[in-house]
Amino acid sequence: MSDVDPRHPSAELIQRELDRDRKHEWVLVPKAFIALAVVAVLVVIRQLFFV
């Protein structure tokens, strides 16, 4: 059992959390590309079948 008190987060823990969260923001880039891909599929279907 850990004896670390969650109500006293250490500077190291907060720094690790900060580094993790900063890196986490990079997932926004592939997420935007996925959203663009959904739009692209819609446009391709239109061009192939409904024009």
Add this chain to the structure above:
Amino acid sequence: MTFDWGIFGYNTLVVVLLLLVATGAVPVLAGAFSFIAIPFHAFKNHYRKAAPYLPRVAIVVPAWNEAAVIGRTIDRLISLEYPPENLRVFVVDDASTDNTPDVVLAKAALYPGQVFHLRRDKGGEGKAHTLNYGIRVILQDDWMEALLIMDADVVYLPEALRKMTRHLADPKVGAVSAYIREGSADKNYLTRYIGIEYILSQPAGRRAQNVLGAQACLAGGAQLHTRENLLALGGQIDTSSLAEDTITTFETQIRGREVVFEPLAIVHAEEPGLIAALWKQRLRWARGNISVTAKYRKIWFRRSKVHNLGSWSFGIVWFSLWLLPVAMITSSIGLLGLLLLHSQFALAVFRALWIIAAVSFTFTLALAAQLDRKLSANAWRELLTFPGIISMIVMLTAFFPKLTEVDIPALFGWHLTSAGLFELTIAIYIWIPFSMVGAWLARAVEPTWIGKFLSPLLIYLVGYGSLLCAITFDSYIKELRHADSKWDKTEKTGRVVG
């Protein structure tokens, strides 16, 4: 050569109508622009300037008849993953008539030196007045280094506060806001729509505002200020309008301090489950935004070395939301006018407008769904129907004209005549303003026996966006009539999941 005034008049009218149609594209493009800015948050964010920092935080909780929720709220605050010696909770009891004082005093006894009960004998003046009572007491000594303003019923996730305070390590930051996530335990169609709206406006929209360098509004239930910022604001919250959070946000930035949105600090809040309650809450916000627009008329679209509120990008995003109902009506008038003039442009601009809308909505909702997957998965019906089922059919009509005009009618053995197609086109062109009427009708029937079924059905058909537009439109009317603008508390039941 003779000058044909008839042709000149016709062409002028067509140009005016085309301009009216174009007004409908502005908010859609502004929304798309915001969403395109979101991935740039990967490298244009405040994390590089943030650092481990745990200042002494005073939490001010306004409470009026909150006996059902305030005890649990205090317990949750005390158990935050934050040093207890750096945390004090001040509950400002706004002359409650229930047993809120007893509950708070019991908690003050349980957590001595950490929980304080402040009592206003005269209440009902609004949240800002209640907050100011507490802030005056808190500022009497120099213990407080940062002030957290919240609501009595919201639930902070354990790490939320320390994720907010790390941004205050940068002395340029004046205030930090968190992600208010819809967290009702017993959700219905409306709270699920609100959940999707909050994804669009916060982890999406406010991230984009971080990138643009200007924040429109600190969340009322989660705003953290430095002591210096609070003192620069005069040591109090604005009480002159219904938009105290927006005014605080603007004043912070105008005084040269940054406002940061922290998308990973999550706070759960209970939102209205009835249209009537939502209408009352949003009407207050919309009327507040009108007063903010007028109050800061000298900053719009004017560059400043101090803040980015005057940038074109921020101005267009702000006015697009505020004037969306007007744009919806003018674009429909433009489309209908072109159709009745039998202009060659009618069909082309209709398709262009709605294809832009379809592409923008698809991109927006596909990205939003990924920003909060759990909430989106639980509200997938509301996510897909956010623009409204009928608007989605209109988008399909623009995007896949053959599908809706030929293929689908053929499935039922129908063939649209020219007259039928013309009538259908008129209906489609004027649909957007009528969707607001549908939203108003949903509110009108809500208290009746049929409202239980008809109101949700109408909102699914006309869209949640149209409901918000109808409320904004109502705010124009109320402002024009100079109707009473008093602060109304949104009823809460205390059913928020942690």
